[in-house]
Amino acid sequence: EPEVTQTPSHQVTQMGQEVILRCVPISNHLYFYWYRQILGQKVEFLVSFYNNEISEKSEIFDDQFSVERPDGSNFTLKIRSTKLEDSAMYFCASSLYVAGAGYEQYFGPGTRLTVT
């Protein structure tokens, strides 16, 4: 069964460093997303991406964040200068419109980002 994959599974970085989180969405999906989940809290939306551009972003997704689909398979999230409060699980998701089911989003296993 097709699945969303993410690398790395765990990333430790120092405050102020840049990190790139990578995702390979399900191959025939057209819509891509990043969410994050701080330990013990709700899953929070960061950004959605369609047709090579951002379609919606949350207040969390400030100028330190960027997304890119550099080729036909990868979808990346870059954090330019990490802060302690960026420590969280980051989930990539992808979806495709299906009649009768809408835009079902499938999530990857996540990348645990630890900023020290």
Add this chain to the structure above:
Amino acid sequence: TQLLEQSPQFLSIQEGENLTVYCNSSSVFSSLQWYRQEPGEGPVLLVTVVTGGEVKKLKRLTFQFGDARKDSSLHITAAQPGDTGLYLCAGDPGTASKLTFGTGTRLQVTL
């Protein structure tokens, strides 16, 4: 701001018992998705309900979407230890944009 409240927050029951988890909002959603999440892993999609009043069954799990498409419920019959996990509802506005996640219900089923 769309909010989804789930109740109860925590539920600890014995194997064989039935339970219902509720997901409520003041907003209308195009569809509502239910996920299950294990510690340290991503949410796994269980089902999507789309039509008001719709009922979907997945083995011992029954999902219902409210008539007004503002609320949903998940009923588990004869719970098993393998049902243990965090159950999340997520509202979809129908525009291929963000899902709004509920607060979650942590279920523990003991022998």
